[in-house]
Amino acid sequence: MPQDREIAIEVQNAVKHYGTFTALKTISLSIRDNEFFTLLGPSGCGKTTLLRMIAGFEDVTEGAIYLYGDEIDRLPPHKRPVNTVFQNYALFPHMTVLENVGFGLEMLGKSKAEARARAGEVLEMVRLSQFAARKPSQLSGGQQQRVALARALAPRPKVLLLDEPLSALDLKLRKAMQVELKHLQRETGITFIFVTHDQAEALTMSDRIAVMSEGELQQLGEAREIYERPRNVFVADFIGDTNLMEVTVDKVEGSRAQCHLGGGHKLTCDSVDGIGPGAKVHMSLRPERLFLSADPVEAESLSGTVRETIYIGTDIATVVELEDGPQFTIRSSNSTRGNARVFEAGTPVAVNMEMGAARLLVD
Amino acid sequence: MAKPYDLRRYPGFFGITILCLVILYAPLAVVAVYSFNASPSITIWEGFSLRWYVDVFTGPESAKFKEAAWNSFIIAIAAATTATVIATLAATAVLRTGKFRLRTLSVGLISLPLMVPEIVTAVATLIFFNAIAFERGLMTILFAHITFCIPFAYMPISARMQGIEASYEQAAMDLYATKRQAFMRILMPLMMPGIVSGFILAFIISLDDFIITNFVKGAGVETLPTAIFGAVKQGIKPNIMAISTLLLAVSILMVAFSWLIGRRNQVEGR
Numbered sequence: 001m002p003q004d005r006e007i008a009i010e011v012q013n014a015v016k017h018y019g020t021f022t023a024l025k026t027i028s029l030s031i032r033d034n035e036f037f038t039l040l041g042p043s044g045c046g047k048t049t050l051l052r053m054i055a056g057f058e059d060v061t062e063g064a065i066y067l068y069g070d071e072i073d074r075l076p077p078h079k080r081p082v083n084t085v086f087q088n089y090a091l092f093p094h095m096t097v098l099e100n101v102g103f104g105l106e107m108l109g110k111s112k113a114e115a116r117a118r119a120g121e122v123l124e125m126v127r128l129s130q131f132a133a134r135k136p137s138q139l140s141g142g143q144q145q146r147v148a149l150a151r152a153l154a155p156r157p158k159v160l161l162l163d164e165p166l167s168a169l170d171l172k173l174r175k176a177m178q179v180e181l182k183h184l185q186r187e188t189g190i191t192f193i194f195v196t197h198d199q200a201e202a203l204t205m206s207d208r209i210a211v212m213s214e215g216e217l218q219q220l221g222e223a224r225e226i227y228e229r230p231r232n233v234f235v236a237d238f239i240g241d242t243n244l245m246e247v248t249v250d251k252v253e254g255s256r257a258q259c260h261l262g263g264g265h266k267l268t269c270d271s272v273d274g275i276g277p278g279a280k281v282h283m284s285l286r287p288e289r290l291f292l293s294a295d296p297v298e299a300e301s302l303s304g305t306v307r308e309t310i311y312i313g314t315d316i317a318t319v320v321e322l323e324d325g326p327q328f329t330i331r332s333s334n335s336t337r338g339n340a341r342v343f344e345a346g347t348p349v350a351v352n353m354e355m356g357a358a359r360l361l362v363d
Numbered sequence: 364m365a366k367p368y369d370l371r372r373y374p375g376f377f378g379i380t381i382l383c384l385v386i387l388y389a390p391l392a393v394v395a396v397y398s399f400n401a402s403p404s405i406t407i408w409e410g411f412s413l414r415w416y417v418d419v420f421t422g423p424e425s426a427k428f429k430e431a432a433w434n435s436f437i438i439a440i441a442a443a444t445t446a447t448v449i450a451t452l453a454a455t456a457v458l459r460t461g462k463f464r465l466r467t468l469s470v471g472l473i474s475l476p477l478m479v480p481e482i483v484t485a486v487a488t489l490i491f492f493n494a495i496a497f498e499r500g501l502m503t504i505l506f507a508h509i510t511f512c513i514p515f516a517y518m519p520i521s522a523r524m525q526g527i528e529a530s531y532e533q534a535a536m537d538l539y540a541t542k543r544q545a546f547m548r549i550l551m552p553l554m555m556p557g558i559v560s561g562f563i564l565a566f567i568i569s570l571d572d573f574i575i576t577n578f579v580k581g582a583g584v585e586t587l588p589t590a591i592f593g594a595v596k597q598g599i600k601p602n603i604m605a606i607s608t609l610l611l612a613v614s615i616l617m618v619a620f621s622w623l624i625g626r627r628n629q630v631e632g633r
Contacts, residue, residue: 057533077536090534094552103548104538155539 005068008033008159008191009054014063014073016049016215023049025215026063031159031193032208033068036185038194040202041212042238047195050212051161054193055084067158078107083152084161088168089144091136097123097147098132104155122150125184142173149181153188160185162194166201178205199239203227211235233361236284243285245326247360249277257360259283263325265302269358282361287331289357292318292341292349301350304328306343316342320351391611398604405599415605422602424594431590435570438505438586443565446512447520450561451554453513454521455546459529470521476514484511485578492579499581507579508569515568516561523557524550556625563621567614 009031016024024046031037039047052058054065056077065073072080083104091100102119106112123129126146136144145165152160162181166174182205185192196202202209203223211218211226211234219231230236237244247259247269257271269283296303304322311334318330328351343349370376397405401412419428457469476484488507497503531553535545551558573588580589587610594603 055537057537076542077533078539078541082537084534084537086530086534088528088530090528090530092531092534092549103535103540107535107539107544151534151538 006033007031007066008035008068009193010066010069011050011054012064012066014050014053014065015061016046016053016058017061023215024053027212027215027217028063029210029217029220031191034189034191036182036192036194036205036207038196038202038206038209039212040196040199040209040238041218042197044214045212046215047197047212048163051084051163051193051195054159055082055161056080081155081157082159082161083155083157084163085148085152085165087164089136089148089165091144091147091151093136095135096132097128097134097136097139100136100147101151101154104151108155119150119154122154123147125153125187126150126180141169142177145169145177146180149184153184153190157190159191159193162192164195164197166196167198174201181205203239211238213238229359230284230361233282233284233363236282236359236361241287241329241331243287243290243326243328245283245285246280247283249275249279249281249360251277259358259360261302261322261325263322265322265325267300267302267353267358269360270356271360272362274362275360282363283358284361285328285353285358287317287329288315288333289354290328290330291332291352291354292320292330292343293352294341294347294349296350297352301352302328303348303350306345306347306349308345309342318343318349320349322351394604395608395611398601398608400601400604403601405601405604415601416609418602419605419609424602427585428587428590428606431585431587434501434504434585435587438501438508439566439569441505442508442512442569443516443562445509446516446565447558447562449509450513450516450520450565451558453517454524455550458521458524459532459550473517474514476511477518481511481574485575488575489578499579500584501581503579503581504576504584504586507575508572511572511575512565512569516565519560519564520554520557523554523560527553559624560621563617567617570610570613 007030011027011029011031014024014027016022027046027050039050041047049058053060053073056072056075056079060073063073064071067080067082092103095103098116098119101122102112102115105115105118110118120129120132123132126149128143128146128150131139131143131147136147139147145168148165166177166181169177178201181192181194194202194205203226206223208220208222209226210220213234219226219235221229226235227239230239233244236242245261247261247267249257249259249271250266251258252271252275255271257269257275258266259269260266267283275281293301302322302325304320304325306318307321307327308319310317310319312331314334315331316334318332319327320330321327330351397408398415399411399413400408401414402409419425453469453473457466457473488510492499492503527550531549532545535549536542540548571588572586573592576586577589577592580586585593587606591603591606594600
C-alpha cells in the first residue's frame with residue numbers, strides 16, 4: 001500500500017456507522033508530511049469522528065487508515081505513534097504539570113530521569129518551565145492548554161492531533177495561541193491535524209483545509225483556494241461571508257457565463273463545468289470584492305439603493321437593495337487612505353465588481 | 364443581603380428547624396451525657412464519672428461485649444472491603460464499557476436491595492442458608508453483610524465515576540498506557556474519594572446492622588448490635604449508653620475522615 005514518505009496519513013474509503021446512523025460516508029484523503037492540516041466543518045459533520053478514528057478511539061466501520069505507509073486502523077490507541085490534544089485538555093488532575101508532560105514517555109518505558117528531562121525541555125518550548133511543580137488546577141485556561149500541547153508533543157509523535165483545542169479560550173488568547181501553534185508546528189516539523197468549526201481560524205493557520213459537511217468531504221485545498229474558488233454552495237457559504245444568490249445562465253463562453261439575477265440584472269460570472277444556457281444555479285460574490293460608486297463605472301454595474309450601513313471597525317459593510325431584486329452586502333476597508341466613501345441609507349448607488357468576482361457554484 | 368423571597372424569612376422557619384434538630388439529636392445527646400453519669404440510674408444525674416466506660420471494658424459483661432465488638436469489626440472490615448472491590452468492578456463495568464442493552468437493568472439490580480425491606484432480605488437470606496444447609500455462624504453473617512453492603516458501596520463509587528470524564532483514560536491510552544495502566548494510574552486515583560466513601564458507608568452499615576445479623580447468626584455468635592439488644596432486654600443499664608456513645612464516636616470519626624478525603628481531593632482536582 002502507500003509507501004510514500006511524503007504522506008503522513010492516508011485515509012482510504014473510511015466509513016463510520018453508529019448503529020443505523022452514518023457519521024462518515026466514504027472519506028478518502030491524504031495528509032502530507034510536515035503539514036498543518038485542518039478538518040473544518042459545522043458540528044456533526046464528522047470531523048471529530050475522523051480525528052478519533054486516526055487516534056484510535058473509534059474503530060473504522062469500513063476502509064483503512066495508514067500512517068507513513070503502515071496500516072494503523074486496527075491498532076489500539078496506545079500502539080499508535082500519534083498523540084492528541086483534547087478539547088477539554090484532559091490533564092490528569094492528580095499529577096503535577098511535569099508528571100503530566102512526562103507521562104507519555106514513562107509509558108513508553110523511558111526512565112524517570114529521561115522522561116523528566118524531555119518534559120522539562122518541552123515545557124521550556126511552551127514557556128511553562130516555572131509551573132512544572134504545580135497541579136493543573138492551579139493554572140489558567142491558556143496555561144492548561146499549553147500543558148496539554150506539551151504533554152502531547154513530549155513523546156515526539158509522528159502526527160499531532162488537535163481536537164478544537166482553542167475553543168475554550170477567549171478571543172485574544174485564541175489569536176495568540178493560533179500564532180503559537182503555527183510556530184510550534186514549523187519548529188517541530190511534526191504533522192498537525194487540527195479540527196475546528198471556526199473558518200477564520202482554519203484560514204489563518206492551515207497549509208491545507210478539508211471542508212466537511214454531513215459526513216462528506218466537500219472540498220480539500222489550500223486556504224486561498226477554498227476561499228476564492230469554493231467548489232459548491234456549502235463551501236462558499238460556510239467559509240467567510242458571501243452574497244449567495246440564484247442566477248439564470250444565458251450564455252456560456254469558455255470559462256465565462258452571462259447570467260441574470262431575479263430582477264433581470266445582468267452580470268458575467270466565472271463558470272464551472274457542466275453548466276449550460278438556461279440553467280438556474282447559485283452564484284457567490286464576496287462582499288469585499290464589490291465596491292460602490294455614486295454613478296455606474298462599468299456597463300455591468302448594478303444600480304440600487306443603500307438600505308443600511310454597518311460599522312465593523314476594520315471594515316464598513318453596506319447593504320444595498322437592487323431595484324426589485326435581491327440585497328447585496330458590500331464591504332470596504334475602513335481606511336483613511338482609501339477612497340471608501342460612506343453612503344447614507346436611502347442614497348442611490350451603483351454596485352461594481354472586480355473581474356472574476358462572481359462565481360457560479362454547483363449545489 | 365436579605366432577598367425578598369429568602370426562605371429564612373418565612374414565619375416559623377427558625378422554630379421548625381430547631382424542632383427537627385432537637386428530635387434528631389436530643390436522644391443522642393441524652394445518651395452521650397448520661398453515659399458519663401456516676402449513678403446506676405439512667406434518668407437521675409449524680410455527677411460526672413467514667414465508671415460505665417470502665418465497666419464496659421472490665422465489668423461482668425465485658426468479655427461478652429469484647430467478643431461481640433471483635434466480631435463486629437472483623438465482619439465490618441471484611442464485608443466493607445469485599446463489597447467495595449465488587450462495587451468498584453461493577454461501577455467500572457457499568458460506566459466504562461459504553462452503552463449496552465442491559466445497562467439500566469444492571470444498575471437497577473445493583474441498587475434494588477436498598478429498596479427491599481430489610482426484614483424480607485433477612486428472611487430470604489435465612490431461608491437460602493437453610494436451603495443449602497450452610498451452618499449458621501460468623502461466615503453466614505459475613506456473606507449476608509457483603510451482599511447488602513454492595514449497593515451502599517456502589518452508590519458513592521458510581522457517583523464519583525460518573526463525574527470522571529472518559530477523556531482522562533483516553534488521554535492516558537493516547538499517551539501509550541495500556542487499558543490496565545490507564546485504570547491503575549489514572550482512573551483509580553481519581554476515584555479514590557468515591558472508593559473511600561463507599562468503603563466507609565459499607566463499614567458503618569455493616570457495623571450497625573441488626574435485623575439481618577440477628578436472623579442469620581448462629582447460636583452463641585454475637586455482634587455488637589445483637590449483644591446490645593440482648594443486654595437491653597435485661598433492662599437498660601448505663602454501660603449500654605457508654606457502648607452506644609463509643610459506637611457513635613467511631614461513626615463520627617469515620618465520616619469526618621471521609622469528608623476530609625473528599626475535601627482534600629476537591630482542592631486538588633480541577
